[in-house]
Amino acid sequence: MPTSLAVFYLxxxxxxxxxxxxxxxxxxxxxxxxxxxALVGVGGLYVLLSADFLAVTQLLVYIGGVLVLIIFAVMLTxxxxxIEVSNQNVGLVSGAILFALTGTLxxxxxxxxxxxxxxxxxxxxxxxxxxxxxGTWLLPFEVASVLLLATLIGAIVVxxxxxxxx
Amino acid sequence: xxxxxSLSHFLVVGALLFCFGLMTVLTRRNAVAMLMGIxxxxxxxxxxxVAFNHYVAGGLSGQIFALFxxxxxxxxxxxxxxxxxxxxxxxxTIDTAxxxxxxx
Numbered sequence: 001m002p003t004s005l006a007v008f009y010l011x012x013x014x015x016x017x018x019x020x021x022x023x024x025x026x027x028x029x030x031x032x033x034x035x036x037x038a039l040v041g042v043g044g045l046y047v048l049l050s051a052d053f054l055a056v057t058q059l060l061v062y063i064g065g066v067l068v069l070i071i072f073a074v075m076l077t078x079x080x081x082x083i084e085v086s087n088q089n090v091g092l093v094s095g096a097i098l099f100a101l102t103g104t105l106x107x108x109x110x111x112x113x114x115x116x117x118x119x120x121x122x123x124x125x126x127x128x129x130x131x132x133x134x135g136t137w138l139l140p141f142e143v144a145s146v147l148l149l150a151t152l153i154g155a156i157v158v159x160x161x162x163x164x165x166x
Numbered sequence: 167x168x169x170x171x172s173l174s175h176f177l178v179v180g181a182l183l184f185c186f187g188l189m190t191v192l193t194r195r196n197a198v199a200m201l202m203g204i205x206x207x208x209x210x211x212x213x214x215x216v217a218f219n220h221y222v223a224g225g226l227s228g229q230i231f232a233l234f235x236x237x238x239x240x241x242x243x244x245x246x247x248x249x250x251x252x253x254x255x256x257x258x259t260i261d262t263a264x265x266x267x268x269x270x
Contacts, residue, residue, distance in 0.1 A: 004171050012179045019186035022202050023193060035202050038183065042209045045176060049220040051229050054236075061236050066205060066243045073198045073247045077254045090263075095193035103185040110177030117173055117221050128226050129233070137230050144237050151241040159248035161255065 008048055015041025023095070032071050039063055050122035053129050176217035183210030197250045197260040201243060208239045 014037050021034025039062045046055035089095075133141045183206055190203025212232045219228020254260050 008171055008175060015179055016182050019183045019206055022206060023186055023190040028196055028199055031199055031202060038206060042213060045213055046216055049216045051216050054216060054229050054232055057236055061240050066240055069243055069247050070198060070202060073250055076251060077198060077260045089193045090195055091193055095189045099185050099189045102188060103182060106181035107178050110181055111174045115173050115222060118224060120220050125229060132226055132230055140234060144234060147241055151244050155244045155248040159251045
């Protein structure tokens, strides 16, 4: 087995086992930890796909930002001690049936479709992404910056405590 | 399975991530857990984008697209969690079955 395949199976295992833990674990905090494993696995897959900048972004934004936010929300909202209450499942059987159907269909397409694969080439991407963001993709880049500003203001306005005057 | 790394390997991982995310969104009653499911779905889509960029399209457009998906996911998580916290302060629960009763 070539090394790249072994590394792929390592990261894919981390990603899939983590993703499986999110809907199945009883405790909401364990779900967050499983999500951490899934995100790290996906970051490793980006490295294997020679997307170096994207892999670092995945680690910084998802694990450093989104996951910390989610853990904050878990701590602030759910009654961690009442494990049975904090993370209930409904319709697990129909969920599993849906999972089996969708998973079978998507995996069937992924394996058997005749993709027109070209010879992949790997090169360092950070410079090209920087040039692209300030060139070809300048407009979506600016729109994203406005969106992030709106998100910042909106999240603060929604989440702050209202001081009611009686 | 094939004995060398190929596009299908990555597509299968992306498909599994998507399915687990879908299952999370549909079966959980905790709003924070549903947000985790959305993150999983977005990650599965991102794996597909980067894999197709590497094996089929070439260039960088797939990676840039994935980058914007990450930005949108971060924004969505921030606003979603802020809304969840506001709901929790109001009715002391984030169980989606109980939140539905707030419509009246």
